[in-house]
Amino acid sequence: MKTKGFIEMLGATFIWGSVPLMGIWSGLPSAVFVFFRVLFAFPFILYFAIRKSSLKEFLKLKPVWPLLLSGIMLGVNWVFFFWAIKVTDVATVVTIYYAGPIVSILLAAAFLKEEVDFFVYLSVFLACTGVFISSGGFGIDKGALIALLAALSYGFLGFFSKVATFYHRATVVTAWQILISVIITFPFLFLTNWQLTAKAFIVVFIAGIIHTALALFLWYDALSYITVSFASILQYLDIVFATVLAYIFLHQIPTVNQIIGALLIVASGGIISFKEMVGFKLFRKIQ
Numbered sequence: 001m002k003t004k005g006f007i008e009m010l011g012a013t014f015i016w017g018s019v020p021l022m023g024i025w026s027g028l029p030s031a032v033f034v035f036f037r038v039l040f041a042f043p044f045i046l047y048f049a050i051r052k053s054s055l056k057e058f059l060k061l062k063p064v065w066p067l068l069l070s071g072i073m074l075g076v077n078w079v080f081f082f083w084a085i086k087v088t089d090v091a092t093v094v095t096i097y098y099a100g101p102i103v104s105i106l107l108a109a110a111f112l113k114e115e116v117d118f119f120v121y122l123s124v125f126l127a128c129t130g131v132f133i134s135s136g137g138f139g140i141d142k143g144a145l146i147a148l149l150a151a152l153s154y155g156f157l158g159f160f161s162k163v164a165t166f167y168h169r170a171t172v173v174t175a176w177q178i179l180i181s182v183i184i185t186f187p188f189l190f191l192t193n194w195q196l197t198a199k200a201f202i203v204v205f206i207a208g209i210i211h212t213a214l215a216l217f218l219w220y221d222a223l224s225y226i227t228v229s230f231a232s233i234l235q236y237l238d239i240v241f242a243t244v245l246a247y248i249f250l251h252q253i254p255t256v257n258q259i260i261g262a263l264l265i266v267a268s269g270g271i272i273s274f275k276e277m278v279g280f281k282l283f284r285k286i287q
Contacts, residue, residue: 002225002226004222004225005221005222005223005224005225005226005231006222006225006226006234008218008219008221008222008225009218009219009222009226009231009234009235010234010237011215011218012215012216012218012219012222013234013235013237013238013241014237014241015210015211015214015215015218016211016215016235016238016241016242017094017237017238017239017240017241017242017244017245018211018241018242018245019207019211019242020082020085020090020093020094020242020245020246021245021246021249021250022203022204022206022207022211023081023082023085023086023207024085024086024250025199025203026199026200026203026204026207027197027199027200028194028196028200028204029188029192029193029194030078030079030080030081030082030083030086031079031083031185031188031191031192032185032188032189032192032194033082033204033207034075034078034079034082034181034185035181035182035185035186035188035189036196036204036205036207036208037078037204037207037208037211037212038075038178038179038181038182038185038208038212039182039208040204040205040207040208040209040212040213041178041208041209041212041213041216042175042178042179042182044209044213044217045174045175045178045212045213045216046058046175046178046179048171048175048213048216048217048220049169049171049172049174049175052169052171052220053169053171053172057168057169057172058172058175058176060168062167063167066160066161066163066164066166066167067164067168067173067176067177067180068180069156069160070157070160070161070163070164070173070176070177071176071177071178071179071180071181071184072180072184073153073154073156073157073160074157074177074178074180074181075180075181075184075185076153076184077100077150077153077154077156077157078150078181079185080146080147080149080150080153081093081097081147081150081154083146083150084097084143084144084146084147084150087142087143087146088141088142088143088144088146088147089143089246089252089254089258090242090243090245090246090250090252091134091239091242091243091246091252091254091255091258091262092134092135092143092144092147092258093143093147093150094238094239094242094243094262095130095131095134095239095258095261095262095265096131096134096135096144096147096148096150096151096261097147097150097151097154098151098236098238098239098265098266098269099127099128099130099131099151099155099265099268100150100151100152100153100154100155100157100158101154101155101158101232101269101272102123102124102127102128102155102268102269102272103151103152103154103155103156103158103159104155104156104157104158104159104162105120105123105124105272106124106155107155107156107159108159108162111159112162112163119271119272120272122268122271123268123269123271123272124268126264126265126267126268126271127264127265127268127269129261129264130260130261130262130263130264130265130268131148131151131261131265132261133257133260133261133264134257134258134260134261134262134265135147135148135261161173161177170220171220174216178212219231230273232269232272232273233269233270233273233274235269236265236266236269236270239262239265239266240262243258243262
């Protein structure tokens with residue numbers, strides 16, 4: 001059964017690794033793309049959430065603030081992410097973006113009083129170094145800056161999602177996040193110039209059904225067979241898949257700096273995930 005979980009997680013990471021292509025091929029402004037993506041995904045995610053819990057549990061909102069803030073952060077981080085890939089290359093964006101979990105760790109340490117040890121500091125250092133190298137050092141361009149905003153909002157998303165799961169099931173939290181993202185991106189339909197062509201409709205429909213609903217289902221189902229820590233390590237394959245697919249379909253060749261930065265950020269996430277996977281006792285013995 002662990003093999004099934006491994007395959008499902010690989011499928012989810014591959015799907016998420018291909019989502020930058022969908023954002024580009026849609027030809028839509030990032031906020032409009034996100035709106036249609038979450039709009040098409042919501043009915044399926046709502047059904048999944050209610051099936052895993054109940055309608056009564058879904059409607060249990062108190063406390064509402066972590067649901068609201070995590071939903072806002074989901075929409076904001078996706079808007080920044082898809083904006084960034086329209087401005088710069090995919091490898092730069094996904095590499096910087098996956099420094100976001102380090103922000104979540106720092107927020108949890110500051111506000112939830114979670115333990116910060118040598119390995120956390122090492123992960124933060126590697127992630128910051130990876131972002132610095134991937135973004136071009138002190139000469140950071142517009143695309144890298146937008147990607148950094150996506151990473152920061154991704155970090156806040158992780159933090160608020162963790163707080164929300166103290167009070168609500170994870171599937172319920174996800175459903176509310178998707179719904180709130182629909183609401184906050186809706187005004188952009190009237191604030192930007194866009195046209196929903198047949199091609200754009202097909203792309204955003206696929207992005208909603210496959211890249212959001214199906215990928216999340218694979219993620220949650222995989223967690224029935226493998227640990228969250230192991231899944232977190234596999235999730236960093238997103239960077240590999242996204243970079244390879246951008247090379248194949250967009251002819252974007254990653255630079256040496258991007259590869260080094262990606263390796264550092266993957267190592268950063270791997271250290272934290274492996275630390276959680278083997279437990280604190282082993283690391284304390286090493287220390």
